[in-house]
Amino acid sequence: MLSCKHLVDNADRLIDGAELRPGQRFALRAHLMICRHCRRYLRQLRALTAHLNRRAPPPADDAQTHSVLQRLDPDQSPP
Template sequence: MLKCREFIDTADALVEGELTVRQRLSMRLHWFICKHCRRYLSQLRALLGAIPFMHKPASDEEVERVMRGLRSADEHRDGGE
């Protein structure tokens, strides 16, 4: 039987429908007996459902600022080449 840590590590794949039948059954069995993991899965689903509504689309300025930061981090990592 799964331990809670294994359940948590696999919960995103369960939500995305990426598990085999055997893995899903194992997850559901653990979910059935563990109230903590039931709560975790419920919160994960709620969070994933809310993410699209959490932030408006990024402006061109925000995108450019992030891209400059990434380029700067790459240059710093590569020794300024």
């Protein structure tokens, strides 16, 4: 049977919906069915990820990125 460590190591892939081999996905789900500790861990990780995604600022556009880079190194000319 899959270990809790194996599930924890792959928890981010489960949450992100990343590609997993069918056998690996089945093993992770089977472990979750019998291990309440890992179910709780995954639930908390999902809540934390959702919270952080809500609080993350929108990505900077090219002009903002250029402005910050110019302030960090004014002598550097853009490519």
